[in-house]
Amino acid sequence: MDSANTTADDLIALVRAYNPKTSTRALRAAYDYGRKMHEGQKRHSGEPYFTHPVAVAAILTEQQLDDATIITALLHDTVEDTRASYADIERLFSKEVAELVDGVTKLTNLQLNSTETKQAENFRKLFMAMSKDLRVILVKLADRLHNMRTIKAMRVEKQAKKARETMDIYAPLAGRMGMQWMREELEDLSFRVLNPEGRASIIRRFITLQRETGDVIQRITGDMRLELDKAGIQAEVFGRAKKPYSIWRKMQEKEQSFSRLSDIYGFRIITGSDEDCYRILGVIHGRWRAVPGRFKDYISQPKSNGYRSIHTTVSGRDGKRVEVQIRTRQMHDVAETGVAAHWSYRDGKRSQNPFAVDPAKWISQLSEQFNAEEDHEDFLEAVKLEMYADQVFCFTPKGEVVKLPRGATPIDFAYAIHTRIGNDCVGAKIDGMRVPLWTRVKNGQSIEIIRAQGQMPQTTWLDIATTGKAKSAIRRSLREADKQRFVKLGQELARSAFAQVGKKATDKVLRTAAKNMRLDGPQDLLARLGSSELLGREVVQSVYPDIAPKSGEQIAGDRAVVGLEPGQSFTRAACCTPLPGERIVGISSRGKGMSVHAIDCEKLSEYEDQPDRWTDLRWQEGNHPAVNGTVLDLTIGNGAGVLGRICTLIGEASANISDLEFLERKPDFYRILIYLDLRDVAHLHSLMSTLEAEGDVAAVSRYRKIDVHMPPR
Incomplete structure (x- = not known):
């Protein structure tokens, strides 16, 4: 549907098609309100901005989502980009919708492709938003999908940034949520931006292949339908060529050329029951030769996001390998919409799909290990490993299933069960045979961990482990063992680093540094400093940042x-x-x-x-001169030379003092307003951070004159 011409009636019709009980009044009100708020705004393409929220809502109707999610899509940019407020949304619609819009707004403000530490912190916020209501990320994914579909209107450098962020973050997140179709489209749209020549070469080779071999998909689909008819099994058969990016990735992973790549075609068979799935598997393997090691039964061992299906790869016509997925209609609904199936409607009623995973349970399982991470980089590594992971299923000696990413080792298995078991590990048995700890586990293996009290993780384990949970637990254990030694060394390094800039590493300075670097406290900071995870100059700069004027021409x-x-x-x-x-x-x-x-x-x-x-x-983006006035409210100790030191700090930060005003004079403290000329908000935050670390500063905040009247008409 063309979003530029999509009316409220068109959108309502899309929703009513799967949910006859939809609130037409609420949908129309949201449409009208969103259009009014975005009136006059344009997209990069020149289209009215409101075409974007409408397109996002339409994408979500394809997943047959509830009214609150569709309304949120229509309003998701109003708080961010218009004069609408949270209170307005709550008053006009509902608290549920207001919280969803607020969640999407917060996700929009996250810079997920920034520095590692900042990125990890924003990932924490992303998972917090998801844990409150998973529909927030469903709207955000649909928002990103439409932006990627229309990305050509953006500047070239902005396209590359958005495409990389999509490839690194949103595509794997969509896949982890079970929305494989969205993952594939996001990847391919990003691939088109990041490597247009590579994508074009894949498409050209496909065209050449079709010219040489004819329509392989139609022939194999016909053969499969014929075999199923012979067996008396009712089923639908669909075939397709895999997306260009999927083929490109296989070529890179297997280091093969296109001509040598085999399974570039995929087929899906949808039937009525679990029993028919296994009967169809027998028919397929009876007609075509199965490829060893390529069979996966996700019906008996479903993925954590609720995905169920049988996967097998067979040699089809002319020896070409094809991948076949076999599932029921209910399994297919979950496979198409993933976690979103929890809110979906079918036949006019809220879906009660038995295979749809409980979103609260899913996000709890996904984020449980991340919440325990102390180190930002460890957390980020754990998130990315978890989102990209292709799973294998192993068993404890008691027959309990443990899910691990492909390539995992017995050490990962041990830590997946419990941190204490991982720390005590001295060896492992796979299917009853003693194996080295670096052995890669495979589907269906039974693993027994051999333990010994007093055993401690070894540094070499970091190279053996593959899961973020195991790596972070090993690092944490290694850190604890050496922590006291590192703390003492860190104290000396901190003293020396601050002395070089004429400052002292006081308790308050170290607390400020730890806060600014998002660490647990001074002890954590000193331990990392002593273990060379941090440099002395980094700690100093976190308190007394180098805020010299930026290079380049200043903006008039x-x-x-x-x-x-x-x-x-x-x-x-x-x-x-x-x-x-x-x-x-x-x-x-x-x-x-x-x-x-x-x-x-x-x-x-x-x-x-x-x-x-x-x-x-x-x-205007760029280098602003330090002529922008602002006011700081400071409470400082009433002592000799204190005010002079404060003024010196401000001067060292390249800020100009234009006036001072004393609000309170007490025997033990002064409260003053300092009028400053600054470059920008980053300059302000750096200066406030420097002042907060000063021992004689009890409080510092930005002062605003809320009693000043607005300009006359």
Whole structure:
């Protein structure tokens, strides 16, 4: 459906087709409200912006999702990009929808492709959002899918950034949630951006192959239907060529050329019962030769996201290998929509699919091990390993199933059962035979861990283990063993590092450094410093960051704000004094001027009923001069030389003091307002971090004059 021409009636019809009891009034209200809020906004392509939320909603109707999710899709950018607020959404629709929109907004603000530590922290936030309501990530995935489908309208460098983030994060996440179709499309859309020549070469080879061999898919599909008819089994047979990226990945993994690659075709057989699935397997293996080692029974051993199916690979016509998936209709619904099947409708009723996994249970299992991770990089590694993992199923001596990623070892198996068992491991038996700890486990094997009290993990285990859970537990154990030695060494290194810049490594300074580096506390920081996981200069910079002016030409004052009319002047509102880097909005006054406010300014509420005065603005990206005034509220000790040291710190941070105002004078402390000229919001945060670490500073915060009146009409 063309989202540019999709009306409210069109969307309602899509929902009513699978949910006759849908609230037509609520859907229409959401459509009208979203269109009104986004009125005047354009996409990079020049289309009205509201076509995007409508397209996202339409994608979610294909998964037959509930009304709340469809409404959230229509409103998912309103809080982020318009004057709509959480309170507005809750009042007009429901608390459920408001929380879902808020969750999507928070995910939108995460920079998942940033630095490792920041990325790991944002992954934690992503999983927290998912754990509250998994529908948040369903909307976000549909949002990303439509953005990738229309990515050509973006700048080339932005395309590459979005495509890499999609390939690294969203595609594997969709796959982990069981939405394999979405994973494949996201991967292929990203592949088109990141390696257009590689993708084009795969497509050209496909065309050549079809010209040489004819329609292989139609012939094999016909053969399978004929064999099933002979056996008296009712089933649907579908065939397709695999996506270009899937073929490219196989070529890279197997180091084979296209001509030598075999299983580039996939076939799916959908039938009525579990018994028919196994009967069909017998028919397929009776007609074609099965490829050894390529059989997987996910019906008896389902994946953790609820996926059930039989997979087998056989040699078809002309010796060509083809992959065959056999499943029931209910299994197919879960395979198509994954965890989303929990909210899906079928035949006009909320689905009670017995194979749909409970979302709360799924996300709890997925995030349980991550919450225990102390190290940001360990956490990130665990997340990525878990999302990309292709599983094998092993057994304990008591017959309990343990799921591990392909390539796992007995050490991974031991830690998967319990950290204590992993730490005590001295050896392993597979199917009753003693094996080295670096042995790769296979499907169906029974593993017994040999333990000894007093055993400790070895450093070499880090090279043997493959799961994030095992690696982080090994690192944690190794750290604990050497922690006290590292702490003492770290104390000396910290003292020396801070002395080099004329500072002292006081308890408060170390607490500030640990906080800024997202560590558990000074002891954790010192241990990492002593073990060379951190450098002394990194610790110093976390408290006293190098905030020298950025290189490059500075932005002129009249070009600082983007979105103004030609020749229109602007002023920074005195009530909130927004800084470059913060989200802003303009309020027009009687003349041509525009008053620029921070998006969270309390004064904006006075103009909610005058939308004609609002203008979407943003700061020009680049190097702003230190001429943007702001005010800090400081509480400092009343001692000799304290104020002088504070002023010196501010000067060292390349900030200019324009005025001082004393609010309170007490025998033991002063409370003062310091008027500063800064470059941007990053400059402000760096300066506040430096001041917080100073021993004589009891409190520091940004001061805003909320009593200042708005500009006249």
